[in-house]
């Protein structure tokens with residue numbers, strides 16, 4: 001089995017597919033039944049039954065109106081998200097500072113539609129989330145891959161010079177970064193924000209894993225730096241990946257631009273109702289985060305004890321290296337033992353998501369078995 005979608009397929013002559021998409025393949029990690037899935041950075045804890053019941057009650061309530069379109073602007077949901085972010089950051093945002101969509105991937109796409117496009121450039125610091133350059137390509141935005149240090153950290157002055165030189169419209173910074181798990185300090189983010197402002201760019205801070213980190217959120221920079229926009233998700237810390245809810249925190253002018261490029265009625269009434277209820281239950285849904293952080297440290301220590309090297313992570317996954325052989329082969333060897341991890345196409349490295357205690361034990365047992373080969 002291949003660990004990613006096959007690239008390089010040929011398309012029929014008659015299909016008027018855009019030239020820039022001809023070499024593309026669909027994004028997606030394998031979804032394999034009956035294995036321990038530690039490959040997509042999901043939260044391993046199912047929703048508590050109390051939260052499930054409340055969601056079902058709420059959906060029953062609103063289902064009487066399903067013949068009507070949903071609130072196009074999702075005001076109630078955005079108001080609740082603003083309160084959640086204010087509690088976390090001590091800022092004073094309201095619904096005008098928040099946009100919500102079907103996962104933060106849709107947020108990213110909506111940003112590209114508004115601020116990218118032909119004759120425009122975006123820059124990111126790789127290795128990082130591969131969906132950023134993917135959406136750049138889909139929207140016809142030029143993509144420049146800036147670099148990180150050998151320990152996957154951002155050298156802020158170097159990155160700022162790169163921004164001044166390239167003069168992009170969009171700058172992407174993922175923190176904690178996927179796949180490395182490393183985070184960037186608020187002081188360094190502000191250096192990038194200022195450089196971005198000088199060249200008329202937005203700095204998009206992708207905080208999909210923000211709740212797992214002890215760094216402050218970049219939302220605390222928005223009042224001083226209106227070109228900072230922060231993309232977040234309910235997929236990870238809220239254990240809500242299946243519901244598809246992401247959101248943006250930004251200056252109201254950025255949100256107004258989102259209203260121009262979003263599809264009408266993009267967020268269903270069912271999603272809005274479920275997400276509002278989940279936010280009301282944030283404490284319950286996030287009660288497993290401490291365990292995930294503790295397990296992250298336990299699995300990292302086990303990887304290091306095994307003679308491999310875990311990159312210190314602030315997220316719910318661990319990038320590791322130091323094994324002999326090729327990443328793809330080791331990935332397959334884990335899968336042969338029923339443990340699905342991620343080959344992120346960075347030779348010499350693999351990534352494992354932190355699962356439940358039992359799932360992590362299975363990963364560690366497979367690792368010991370492989371190492372004693």
Ligand SMILES: Cc1ncc(COP(=O)(O)O)c(C=O)c1O
Pocket residue numbers: 040041102103104105106129174178206208209232233234235241244245246
């Ligand atoms: C850095 C980063 N951003 C965004 C996303 C997308 O998350 P979602 O679309 O589920 O909100 C992911 C998912 O893994 C991610 O790793």
